[in-house]
Amino acid sequence: MKHGIRHWGPGLLMILPSIGLVGLFVYGLIGWNISISLSDEHGSIPVDTSGIDNYTSLLQEQRFQDSLENLATFTIVFLVGTLFFGLMWALLLERGLRGEGFFRSMYLFPMAVSFIASGVVWRWLLNASEGDDATGLNRLFSTIGLSGLENPWYSDPGWGMAAMAMPAVWQLSGYVMALFLAGLRSIPDELREAARIDGASEFRLYRHVIFPQLSPAALSALVIIGHMSLKVFDLIMAISGEARITEVPAVYLWGMTTIGDDAKAATIATILLLVVAVVVIPYLIFTSRWERR
Amino acid sequence: MRRIPLVAVAAAASIVLAGCGEDDGDGSQAGASNEVEVFTWWSEGGEKAGLDGLVQVFEQQYPDQTFVNGVVAGGAGSNAKNVLASRLEQGDPPSTFQGHAGGELRDYIAQEQIQDVGHLYEEEGWNDVFPEEVVSLLTEDDAIYSVPANIHRANVVWANPHVLKNAGVSQPPDSIDAWLEDLQALQDNGVKAPLAVATDWTQVHLFETVLIADLGPEAYNGLWTGETAWDSAEVTRAIEDYAALMEFTNGDRAGLDWPDSNQYMISGRAAYTVMGDWSYAGFEEAKLKPQKEYIWFPVPGTDGVFDFLADSFTLPVDAPNAEGTENWLRTVGSAEGQEAFNTKKGSIPVRTDADPQAYGEYQQEAMQDWQSDTIVPSLAHGAAAPLGWLEEITSAIGEFSSSKDTGKLQEALVAAAETYTGSG
Amino acid sequence: MATTTLVAAPEQVPPARTRRPSSPVARGVRYGVLLVFLVMILLPAYVLFVTSLKPPAETSSAQAWLLPQEWTTSGWRQAWDTLSPSLWRSFALAIPASIMSAVLGSMNGFVLSRWRFPRANVVFALFLFGMFIPYQAIMLPLVELTGTLGLPNGIATLIVVHTVFGIPICTLIFRNYYASVPEDLMEAARVDGAGIWRAYTQIILPLSAPGFVVTLIWQFTSVWNDFLFAIFLSTTQNGPATIALQALAGGQLSNYSASMAGALIVSAPTLVVYIVLGRYFIGGLMAGSVKG
Structure with a gap:
């Protein structure tokens, strides 16, 4: 059925303000940001690079590479942690047991809290002091006789960023659980029954019937958690501030705006955008195809 | 019928504009003339x-x-x-x-x-x-x-007299070397991390006082004008001294700020901390007794210099x-x-x-x-160098805190100096 | 299934349907494991409450995990004194910003699902991408733009910004929601010759309450919890509570009792929303929590 502009025109008109706002604030500003990143607006910093040189010099920088490495560690732990706990909780709650709603709500509640607020308590929990001076988790460990577990958390040069991901895992595992629960609940009972009638063991049922059905939920979780992780900022500012040892690109960017090096800040921002786009665009294409089927 | 969507557009626009309109007279804008x-x-x-x-x-x-x-x-x-x-x-x-x-x-x-x-x-x-x-x-x-x-002074050591006395340290050291010996004595006496530091910028603060001690005020001033080379042997020695001092510091530094490291000294977990004299206001506010609960002296090797x-x-x-x-x-x-x-x-x-x-x-x-003292400007607090230079040094010092690589630190310092003075 | 997150109508996680009998032992183990995780989840909450009621001296080392020896509300008082003005500003920000995003999102969702125009899919995809971008990628120009437009730092500017950046997610939620409106209703309206505005206001809007609840809760929570826009576009004097809390907690004189009381105060509104309207909150998660 073909409609003329008389039919769809009003619809377009109704959405036009939003198109204008999103066009300006999202795409217009992205373009503007890219143009700053290619400029020589380094403030009072005596470097005069511009254009693509801004990108090459940033990518060669030790500091930026370190921040990417930190981000990678953080992201891997964040993803693995949330998927692991999310899946485990979903499986534990899946088949309905008394109090399911209670557990589900409790596991989800950290999601309602801001990283800034939870950062306050995690900063205390992840205090690096050990032994007699310990507070936070280290104190708990030594009290319950697990002194061997005491460690410097995010102050550790090697695995600090893995510790930094713990609050993020705490906060978002419940969300991944909810995704998996929805996935599990959408698997038709007939499918399970058919498998059982075929004599499949519970293990084989999960391995060959249930888990394959969950992969779309896992994919959503990966992309959603992944893109949150790549732009992590609040959490790190709340816990360690601008310490170099936990620096990620978003925090580096903040530092550059503080000293007025706009071109460098914009360059970091553009690289962040590209990294996120690489993750998100294929996902959006994939889901829209899926939807059309 | 066709006019109606326009109403929608207008409504949407007015909602957004209403948001913009509320701005005037909001917040800290010094609108009124006085x-x-x-x-x-x-x-x-x-x-x-x-x-x-x-x-x-x-x-x-x-x-x-x-x-x-x-x-x-x-x-x-x-x-x-x-x-x-x-x-x-x-x-x-x-x-x-x-x-x-x-x-x-x-x-x-x-x-x-x-x-x-x-x-x-x-x-x-x-x-x-x-x-x-x-x-x-x-x-x-x-x-x-x-x-x-x-005027604030940056090159001040604040120390806990009880901890020093217990370890038999009676005199303020007169050089970094003597200070390192005292630190060793304190550590042998059971003070695990006798020198308290906090997050990256407080380490820069410590580093600048070591630079002054090892280079002397004149050569230290030259660092900021390009007259003193950052790849010189004196700077190498200062970096080594700094690295030696850092061996006596607390491992949880990345999570602390300056009041925390001051508190480490006051509570006796540490014997010393190097911090500006705004610490004094904090101690006064906490009603601590000078000479009894805390003492102070210039950073060893910087006596007669006022790092301001x-x-x-x-x-x-x-x-x-x-x-x-x-x-x-x-x-x-x-x-x-x-x-x-x-x-x-x-x-x-x-x-x-x-x-x-x-x-x-x-x-x-x-x-x-x-x-009476020779006056030099502080690095960590923006007097000696522009913000961008300080930012680069802070980053290098922050990296050193985990890598402990003196060579890499010096390279990074030389590179930063090249950007800002045109010479290493 | 990937579409459930992006496309499913906002509704609660469906209830379990099969209740296979399991042995008491297996059930016991399951509850045991669930309880262990519950304790882990609640650990930080315990620390927040306990520490907020201690005098500062008790917050470190030996007594760290114990109940206060001396109960005091001084931390709470200090936090409230510091934070209360910013809390009101947070309400003044989050309520209008969520309403405006929701209204725009509802109109967009209606058009994109029920009154489509050529290339509507492209527009929708471009909206969706706007939801995922790291806001850092537009922050510098945004600061310059607000300056050029003469929008001063503070709540009013943040309202505009959050309204705009809330459009994508609200559009998504409403589009998915309206997709479930029976086509017959729309057809009836068309046969009736009703124009778009009447179809929207008389057919769609009356059905929209659940969609609005979900979007409003979702937007309120994310605007309330936002830190990034706030720190670039406002100050402790004229900004929302997240900024004030960061200043209180990250300040130079770290006072854990006050910081933790402050964290609880700032989290209270979103937690209340979560407890009272949790059903819809989860609906929002499922529908489009595709949001950082």
Whole structure:
């Protein structure tokens, strides 16, 4: 059925303000940001690079590479942690047991809290002091006789960023659980029954019937958690501030705006955008195809 | 029928516009002509008390002006600097803002964001009462760009006398080497991390005092002009000394700020900490007894050197209520203003005609030293180098905190110096 | 299934349907494991409450995990004194910003699902991408733009910004929601010759309450919890509570009792929303929590 502009025109008109706002604030500003990143607006910093040189010099920088490495560690732990706990909780709650709603709500509640607020308590929990001076988790460990577990958390040069991901895992595992629960609940009972009638063991049922059905939920979780992780900022500012040892690109960017090096800040921002786009665009294409089927 | 969607558009637009319309008269905008918005990051402790004292004097001296507190707390001033940078860029400056004399101020001068206030110096006779060393850090091409409010000293060791006594350390060490021996003795005596430090910038603070100790004031000053080479053997030695000192520091430093490391010293977990004399205000506020619960001495090897920083206030270009700003600056430079501010903030007055009797024990000593010592500008607090250079050094020091690689640290320092002075 | 997150109508996680009998032992183990995780989840909450009621001296080392020896509300008082003005500003920000995003999102969702125009899919995809971008990528120009437009730092500017950046997610939620409106209703309206505005206001809007609840809760929570826009576009003097809390907690004189009381105060509104309207909150998660 073909409609003329008389039919769809009003619809377009109704959405036009939003198109204008999103066009300006999202795409217009992205373009503007890219143009700053290619400029020589380094403030009072005596470097005069511009254009693509801004990108090459940033990518060669030790500091930026370190921040990417930190981000990678953080992201891997964040993803693995949330998927692991999310899946485990979903499986534990899946088949309905008394109090399911209670557990589900409790596991989800950290999601309602801001990283800034939870950062306050995690900063205390992840205090690096050990032994007699310990507070936070280290104190708990030594009290319950697990002194061997005491460690410097995010102050550790090697695995600090893995510790930094713990609050993020705490906060978002419940969300991944909810995704998996929805996935599990959408698997038709007939499918399970058919498998059982075929004599499949519970293990084989999960391995060959249930888990394959969950992969779309896992994919959503990966992309959603992944893109949150790549732009992590609040959490790190709340816990360690601008310490170099936990620096990620978003925090580096903040530092550059503080000293007025706009071109460098914009360059970091553009690289962040590209990294996120690489993750998100294929996902959006994939889901829209899926939807059309 | 077709007109109706237009209504929708108009409705949507008016909703958005309504949002925009609410702006005027909101927040800290110094809209009214007699409001003076003073932008600082002094939100707590001795800093806040000092500011409050200054405000009191201001309101007495200029009752027709209204003080508006434009404080931005958090992040040891970095939040404030970020907000300030964006406001200056937007052409929305506060009436006046806080800036450290020296490199930090030069950034604003280079960007033409602040104005010459030399005429106030003439009118108020400040050229006779402000020391030359300070005014020169505020001056570029014969124009003076701010009014100094106070002097802080950075090269101070604060120590816990009980911990020292227990380990049999009786005398302040006179060199870094002697200090390292004491630190070893303390560690052997069971003090695991005798030198308390905190997050990255406090490590830069420690590093700069080691540079002064090993290079001497003249060569230290040369670091910022390009006359002293960053790849020289002296700098290498300073880095090695710094690395040796860091071996005696606490491992949880990344998660601490300066009051925490001070507390480590007070509580006896550590014997020493190196911090500016704003610590003194904190100790006073906590009602700790000088000489009994804490002692102080210059960082070993820097006796006779006063590593200083000065807070100053500016007149931004296009400042709203410039007349009010000038009045604020007059209060800042006045004898009453300096006394009200500094007695509470723990710093010493810039004015050489101040009465030492009004000040505490530590401050009286510092005022004497200020007269007799060699004066050098502090790196960690924006006096010695521009913000960008400091940022690069801070990053290199922060990296060293985990890598412990002295060679890499020196390379990074040389590279930073090349950017800013054109020579290694 | 990937579409459930992006496309499913906002509704609660469906209830379990099969209740296979399991042995008491297996059930016991399951509850045991669930309880262990519950304790882990609640650990930080315990620390927040306990520490907020201690005098500062008790917050470190030996007594760290114990109940206060001396109960005091001084931390709470200090936190409230510092934070209360910013809390009101947070309400003044989050309520109008969520309403405006929701209204725009509802109109967009209606058009994109029920009154499509050529290339509507492209527009929708471009909206969706706007939801995922790291906001850092537009922050510098945004600061310059607000300056150019003469929008001063503070709540009013943040309302505009959050309204705009809330459009994508609200559009998504409403589009998915309206997709479930029976086509017959729309057809009836068309046969009736009703124009778009009447179809929207008389047919769609009356059905929209659940969609609005979900979007409003979602937007309120994310605007309330936002830190990034706030720190670039406002100050402790004129910004929302997250900024004030960061200043209180990250300040130079770290006072854990006050910081933790402050964290609880700032989290209270979103937690209350979560507890009272949790059903819809989860609906929002499922529908489009595709949001950072």
